[in-house]
Amino acid sequence: MLRGQSKEAPKRVTNWSLIVLSIGGQRLAVRTEEVGGVRPWTDPMPVPSHTPFVNALLRHDEEVLPVYDLAARLKQQARGAPPLCLIAKREDGMMAVCIDGTIPTLTTIDPQTLQPSAEPASDFLGYCVIDGEPVPLYSLTKLGLPTTIHAV
Amino acid sequence: MSLLGQSKAAAVDGEFERLLVVASGPVKLALPAPIVQGMLPLGEAGIKDIVTVRGNTYRVTPLAGRWNETPSPVMPKTLLLLCEYHGQHRGFTVDKVLGLIEVAPRQIRPLPSHFTCEERTWFNGFFLFRGTIALWVNPDWLLAPGNGADAAENLEDTSPCITDGPCLTGDIIELEVIDAERAE
Numbered sequence: 001m002l003r004g005q006s007k008e009a010p011k012r013v014t015n016w017s018l019i020v021l022s023i024g025g026q027r028l029a030v031r032t033e034e035v036g037g038v039r040p041w042t043d044p045m046p047v048p049s050h051t052p053f054v055n056a057l058l059r060h061d062e063e064v065l066p067v068y069d070l071a072a073r074l075k076q077q078a079r080g081a082p083p084l085c086l087i088a089k090r091e092d093g094m095m096a097v098c099i100d101g102t103i104p105t106l107t108t109i110d111p112q113t114l115q116p117s118a119e120p121a122s123d124f125l126g127y128c129v130i131d132g133e134p135v136p137l138y139s140l141t142k143l144g145l146p147t148t149i150h151a152v
Numbered sequence: 153m154s155l156l157g158q159s160k161a162a163a164v165d166g167e168f169e170r171l172l173v174v175a176s177g178p179v180k181l182a183l184p185a186p187i188v189q190g191m192l193p194l195g196e197a198g199i200k201d202i203v204t205v206r207g208n209t210y211r212v213t214p215l216a217g218r219w220n221e222t223p224s225p226v227m228p229k230t231l232l233l234l235c236e237y238h239g240q241h242r243g244f245t246v247d248k249v250l251g252l253i254e255v256a257p258r259q260i261r262p263l264p265s266h267f268t269c270e271e272r273t274w275f276n277g278f279f280l281f282r283g284t285i286a287l288w289v290n291p292d293w294l295l296a297p298g299n300g301a302d303a304a305e306n307l308e309d310t311s312p313c314i315t316d317g318p319c320l321t322g323d324i325i326e327l328e329v330i331d332a333e334r335a336e
Contacts, residue, residue: 045178045179045180045284045285046177046178046179047179047263047267047271047275047287048179048219048221048271048274049267049269049271050269050270050271051266051267051268051269051271054266054267054268057264057278057285059280059283059284059285062280064261064264064278064280064285065264066264066266066267068266090266092265092266093264093265093266095266144266
């Protein structure tokens with residue numbers, strides 16, 4: 001019976017495809033589906049701003065993207081000449097993130113192996129083990145967004 | 153062609169904002185041209201707190217100071233913009249004037265929603281300018297009256313002062329002498 005079979009069917013675990021990159025030599029991972037592209041970094045235009053880590057606009061032809069300074073948040077400085085520009089598909093619109101010039105690599109993980117973290121940031125999903133080392137995994141769709149606090 | 157001529161043409165169809173684009177540090181800022189009464193090369197006079205020109209008194213601050221950014225060091229080419237808006241007079245020092253530009257409303261884009269704090273009040277938007285971007289400063293905020301120690305009309309306790317003199321009035325640059333260009 002179909003109903004019975006569905007109860008017995010094992011849950012299929014879909015692996016996550018990740019892009020592993022570095023900022024200031026520090027490795028981190030993001031989900032591939034949340035990346036809009038990678039291209040050479042160009043000089044951004046600073047924008048006076050009080051929004052944490054959002055303080056520049058990056059122009060690429062007619063397209064203009066706000067810049068999220070993930071390197072500053074991590075207390076790092078992107079390396080490489082030139083560094084690369086990661087396009088983050090944040091839920092409210094694309095953002096540019098400066099990353100190291102080292103070409104990012106692809107990998108997959110079983111999301112059930114993610115090690116949770118006590119860090120309260122809404123964009124931090126936990127640690128995944130890549131090449132035997134824990135690598136922080138960030139959600140680009142939530143990048144820099146404030147953590148939602150639910151009333152009890 | 154002078155701004156004076158182009159402003160007449162723009163007034164007919166009403167399609168363009170006339171903006172004076174300046175550099176303040178690495179930031180390119182666009183001020184509505186009608187609020188800029190003139191520009192004054194500081195030269196050896198340096199920055200003063202108060203300037204009186206043609207009978208109007210202007211409190212002077214670096215434009216970068218409006219955002220609490222560190223202003224650039226004063227250079228011989230530092231310019232003082234003399235601004236007036238709704239009766240408020242203010243002077244702002246800038247590093248350089250990049251040009252006068254006419255921008256169609258459709259070319260002005262809102263600040264991305266990712267910017268969520270006071271900067272949404274500071275800027276009306278931005279537009280593409282000479283391979284980079286210029287931020288359109290909100291004059292309502294820039295020349296907001298009487299809400300702090302640097303308020304335009306709060307002129308007590310000011311010591312250094314320069315006033316009209318042959319050298320100053322002779323150096324005032326009117327916007328009419330600058331050619332306007334069209335935005336990209």
